[in-house]
Amino acid sequence: xxxxxxxxxxxxxxxxxxxxxxxxxxxxxxxxxxxxxxxxxxxxxxxxxxxxxxxxxxxxxxxxxxxxxxxxxxxxxxxxxxxxxxxxxxxxxxxxxxxxxxxxxxxxxxxxxxxxxxxxxxxxxxxxxxxxxxxxxxxxxxxxxxxxxxxxxxxxxxxxxxxxxxxxxxxxxxxxxxxxxxxxxxxxxxxxxxxxxxxxxxxxxxxx
Amino acid sequence: xxxxxxxxxxxxxxxxxxxxxxxxxxxxxxxxxxxxxxxxxxxxxxxxxxxxxxxxxxxxxxxxxxxxxxxxxxxxxxxxxxxxxxxxxxxxxxxxxxxxxxxxxxxxxxxxxxxxxxxxxxxxxxxxxxxxxxxxxxxxxxxxxxxxxxxxxxxxxxxxxxxxxxxxxxxxxxxxxxxxxxxxxxxxxxxxxxxxxxxxxxxxxxxx
Numbered sequence: 001x002x003x004x005x006x007x008x009x010x011x012x013x014x015x016x017x018x019x020x021x022x023x024x025x026x027x028x029x030x031x032x033x034x035x036x037x038x039x040x041x042x043x044x045x046x047x048x049x050x051x052x053x054x055x056x057x058x059x060x061x062x063x064x065x066x067x068x069x070x071x072x073x074x075x076x077x078x079x080x081x082x083x084x085x086x087x088x089x090x091x092x093x094x095x096x097x098x099x100x101x102x103x104x105x106x107x108x109x110x111x112x113x114x115x116x117x118x119x120x121x122x123x124x125x126x127x128x129x130x131x132x133x134x135x136x137x138x139x140x141x142x143x144x145x146x147x148x149x150x151x152x153x154x155x156x157x158x159x160x161x162x163x164x165x166x167x168x169x170x171x172x173x174x175x176x177x178x179x180x181x182x183x184x185x186x187x188x189x190x191x192x193x194x195x196x197x198x199x200x201x202x203x204x205x206x207x208x
Numbered sequence: 209x210x211x212x213x214x215x216x217x218x219x220x221x222x223x224x225x226x227x228x229x230x231x232x233x234x235x236x237x238x239x240x241x242x243x244x245x246x247x248x249x250x251x252x253x254x255x256x257x258x259x260x261x262x263x264x265x266x267x268x269x270x271x272x273x274x275x276x277x278x279x280x281x282x283x284x285x286x287x288x289x290x291x292x293x294x295x296x297x298x299x300x301x302x303x304x305x306x307x308x309x310x311x312x313x314x315x316x317x318x319x320x321x322x323x324x325x326x327x328x329x330x331x332x333x334x335x336x337x338x339x340x341x342x343x344x345x346x347x348x349x350x351x352x353x354x355x356x357x358x359x360x361x362x363x364x365x366x367x368x369x370x371x372x373x374x375x376x377x378x379x380x381x382x383x384x385x386x387x388x389x390x391x392x393x394x395x396x397x398x399x400x401x402x403x404x405x406x407x408x409x410x411x412x413x414x415x416x
Contacts, residue, residue, distance in 0.1 A: 005304070005307055005308070006304070007274050007275045007276060007281060007282065007283070007300065007303065007304065008262075008266055008275045008276055008277045009277055010258075010261055010262040010265055010266050010277060011262060011266065011275055013258045013261070013262070014258040014259055014261075014262045016258070017254060017255045017258040017259075018255075020251075020255070021240045021243055021244075022239055022240065022243050023236060023239065023240075024240070028231060030301065030304075031230055031231065032229045032230065032231075032232070033259075033262065034299075034300065034301060035229055035230050036229075036259060036262070036263065037262065037263070037266065037275070041263060043228075044259065044260075044263045045260075046225060047225045047226075047228070047259070048256040048259050048260055050218075050221045050222040050224070050225040051222055051225075051241075051244060051252065051255070051256050052252075052253075052256055053218055053221070053222075054216075054218040054219060054221070054222045054241065054244070054245065055244065055245070055249060055252045056249075057218055058216055058218050058219065058245065066215050067215045067216045067219055067245070068215060068216055069216045069217055069218060073215060074215065075215070091242075092215065092242060093238070093242060095215065096213070096214070096215065099213055100213070
């Protein structure tokens with residue numbers, strides 16, 4: 001359906017606004033807006049209030065930049081976390097993804113993106129200086145670089161790695177290899193090649 | 209990704225609210241909310257304002273129930289429309305879809321649903337009485353029933369058809385047949401059967 005004429009300017013505005021969201025075309029925007037129109041006024045107020053509340057009151061952790069309801073996020077202020085290990089990620093979502101693995105008990109550092117000259121994002125646009133300050137404080141033994149395995153991710157990895165060289169600190173990166181449940185014949189050559197080169201003894205291989 | 213722990217209650221609330229919308233799971237809800245978080249405050253205000261404005265100020269046409277910015281919608285108040293023909297549809301979206309065909313120049317009547325005993329929707333929940341009043345006013349020659357070809361749609365068709373019998377009025381329904389671009393082998397038997405029974409002379413067939 002190619003929507004050309006809206007029966008109401010108010011409807012058109014709301015559809016326009018929804019279709020600015022990622023992955024939302026005019027068609028799904030219209031579906032969502034018509035759904036909101038059918039909901040009762042209180043429910044709709046709860047919907048818009050949740051967005052306004054988030055936008056107005058959300059904070060970013062002063063230590064790691066993660067989203068938080070207070071000045072220091074729950075992870076950074078926890079007494080049960082290993083404060084000597086810091087995992088560097090691109091964004092908030094990556095923190096959530098890693099937390100859900102329940103395999104990491106250290107702290108995080110959210111960069112806010114990766115170096116991307118094509119989109120005009122340089123090192124100064126990211127919270128790299130803040131990371132260096134954390135390292136300088138001398139409490140960190142290991143930095144885990146957990147950026148996406150893309151050209152931009154690798155560039156950012158390398159940039160930060162170089163900056164960290166002056167400190168006596170371990171810099172590690174996520175293991176690359178065949179993903180759990182993937183069939184070998186559909187694994188790309190680079191990944192498969194690295195998985196062969198970096199093969200592990202059978203005993204060391206995680207059983208799950 | 210199975211999202212179990214949110215770094216912020218405000219974020220969780222907003223994600224919950226978005227995932228109430230049709231076709232939106234937790235994952236896309238999170239993606240949209242994080243996008244809103246990256247947008248500047250003014251843009252987000254425009255977004256929530258467009259919803260509040262719609263909900264508070266939208267009107268429903270007093271004649272046909274279509275969504276409108278005024279008491280009588282643009283279609284009903286237009287002087288260029290054929291006021292003797294009324295097309296009965298289920299909802300606002302159907303009006304938009306038919307308008308986009310540019311093949312209909314009459315008026316509409318939005319029922320607000322179809323009779324659906326399973327969901328507790330009876331004739332009195334729909335604007336059927338209002339339709340009858342329009343017919344009684346004596347200005348209408350033809351009623352086109354354009355409901356979905358489902359059991360509920362057919363039930364509603366039949367109910368309205370019976371009520372219209374006392375008036376001297378043509379009641380028509382949308383033609384059923386093979387859809388443009390459909391392959392015959394994938395057309396269901398009922399549709400194909402009807403298309404054969406109701407076959408048209410080659411000259412009469414629409415060329416497009």
